[in-house]
Amino acid sequence: MIEDLAWSALLLGAIAVLGLLLGGGARREDIRARRRWDQTFDYESRRLSRTDATGVLRCRSCGANGSERAGRCPSCGSVL
Numbered sequence: 001m002i003e004d005l006a007w008s009a010l011l012l013g014a015i016a017v018l019g020l021l022l023g024g025g026a027r028r029e030d031i032r033a034r035r036r037w038d039q040t041f042d043y044e045s046r047r048l049s050r051t052d053a054t055g056v057l058r059c060r061s062c063g064a065n066g067s068e069r070a071g072r073c074p075s076c077g078s079v080l
């Protein structure tokens with residue numbers, strides 16, 4: 001009778017440890033996935049803000065907006 005109880009306790013303990021290990025592993029995976037998503041988001045936002053900051057320049061001669069990649073104003077053709 002006492003042995004049965006001991007075995008039951010041991011079994012419960014084993015199940016608890018197993019559950020803890022599995023739960024911890026899943027949580028670690030979750031954190032890793034979230035961190036990967038954060039990196040992607042960070043990269044996206046940085047890329048977008050960089051495009052916003054340097055993609056369009058205002059012409060100093062006529063005030064029109066031209067893309068930095070073209071390097072020249074679309075209206076008057078002066079160097080941006």
Ligand SMILES: [Zn+2]
Pocket residue numbers: 059060061062063064073074075076077078
């Ligand atoms: Zn211009």
